[in-house]
Amino acid sequence: MAAIKLYDFASSPNCQRVKVVLAEKKLPFETVPVDLRQGDQKKADFLKLNPYGKVPVIVDGTTVLYESCIINEYLEEKYPEPALMPKDRAKRAKVRILIDYGLAHLDSAYQKLRQEATKKEPEKNPEALESAKNEVKGLLQRFEREIGDQQYLAGEFTLADADLIPRFLRLEGFGVLPDSSLPRLSAYVQRIKERPSVKAIL
Ligand SMILES: N[C@@H](CCC(=O)N[C@@H](CS)C(=O)NCC(=O)O)C(=O)O
DSSP states (O other), X not given: OOOEEEEEOTTOHHHHHHHXXXXXXXOOEEEEEOOGGGTGGGSHHHHHHOTTOOSOEEEETTEEEESHHHHXXXXXXXXXSSOOSOSSHHHHHHHHHHHHIIXXXXXXXXXXXXXXXXXXXXXXXXXHHHHHHHHHHHHHHHHHHHHTTOSBTBBBOOHHHHHHHHHHHHHHHTTOSSOTTOHHHHHHHHHHTTSHHHHTTO
16 A cells, blocks of 8 residues: 655644544654745646645545544544544544644634744734633633543544644743633643654654
8 A cells, every 4th residue: 555645734733633643543644845945836836736725635545635633534534543533423522622622713813823822023013912811711611611531632533633733832932821710621731742743742
């Protein structure tokens, strides 16, 4: 079986979530670097693979796919062992709700925070940054409740953990996590960082 090709930019969170799943499933893959700073993702050859002009893209035999969460669903279906989705249909739906919450529902607050956190000095605005952090922390309470006394977001390690860990790592970088108002989520992020699949993207 030819190795899966991953068109990758090392620090891209969207690529990282695919790398976590490839590693969890121990699937051999080769990375094809795409230099986003040079605009490689907008070149004609790359646009043939992904008309959106973004990474990640995977090529698995004759299958070419983009959109990181969709790639991960494909990998789960095609390479079902070890399973990263629950057997129960309703629980699988719940995993997808968590992913949607963390990536889509939380996104506008996350983007606001990212904008504030990455401003350079004289534009920096400490009040606006604090307020953006607090808004995200409020939304993260959902995960605090979901984790409860479980190890991972949906009990066992699932696609929810793989898909959301790059975002939680960014939130650490922005100083939102760890936080005393989010003790379970903070401990969870430390715990998940011990998994070899996550260590590999740190
Ligand atoms: N929804 C897409 C987003 C992909 C995405 O935004 N990739 C970024 C890197 S993290 C990218 O390629 N940006 C380059 C650009 O937009 O030109 C996914 O989940 O794969």
